Amino acid sequence: MSRIGKKPVELPGGVSATVSGQTVSVKGPKGTREFTATDDVTIALAENAVTVTPRGTSKRARQQWGMSRTQVANLVDGVTKGFKKEMDITGVGYRAAVQGKVLKLSLGYSHDVDFAIPEGVTITTPKPTEIIVEGIDQQVVGQVAANIREWRKPEPYKGKGIKYRDEFIFRKEGKKK
Structure with a gap:
């Protein structure tokens, strides 16, 4: 189980995110970034937070789970702090x-x-x-x-x-x- 993947990515004030399929687009004060995840994970937007969940129990799905969550967190950090x-x-x-x-x-x-x-x-x-x-x-x-x-x-x-x-x-x- 991915410990980091379980945590939702909180969106601070002034940051908005949109999820369309496997693509997450984050817009903030410094600009806009987007990330396309693999088909091994599901990305959802709920209550001002982005959550990533694996689609199966395979090794690859578990690997992509933590990595995808970290990539989304880096998008949020990039558009807020840089x-x-x-x-x-x-x-x-x-x-x-x-x-x-x-x-x-x-x-x-x-x-x-x-x-x-x-x-x-x-x-x-x-x-x-x-x-x-x-x-x-x-x-x-x-x-x-x-x-x-x-x-x-x-x-x-x-x-x-x-x-x-x-x-x-x-x-x-x-x-x-």
Whole structure:
């Protein structure tokens, strides 16, 4: 039995949801998102809450039950609060700046890296060594942050590179004489 799937997803004030078949559409102050569930679960809207129930007792139905409920909860979180990834840049001369719809990264290469900011995501740089990626879609925000981090992953000896704010870099000791 899915413990998380049993809980209904409460809709806060200012958020409305519509269910048509297997598709849930959630509208809130930050925008509109929708999710289409598989045929293994049933989605219902009742009393300002969305409930997800499995259609059978198969393993796949039970797996989809918790996952579908979490996806609907993420829709509600996205249109109310939004999602945010904070990143730090460490290294001498490493910096970032937003110019229009392009994030310019100076990461020690012979050229600057121009990262095109996709639709639905806002990137800000409060300091030259900080990057904040925000949006209403958790998957897109995480993927954009991962794509930025891919340009210069943090290395274990000096810790130089782009890392997530809450990430711990395991540091290694250099070679001895």
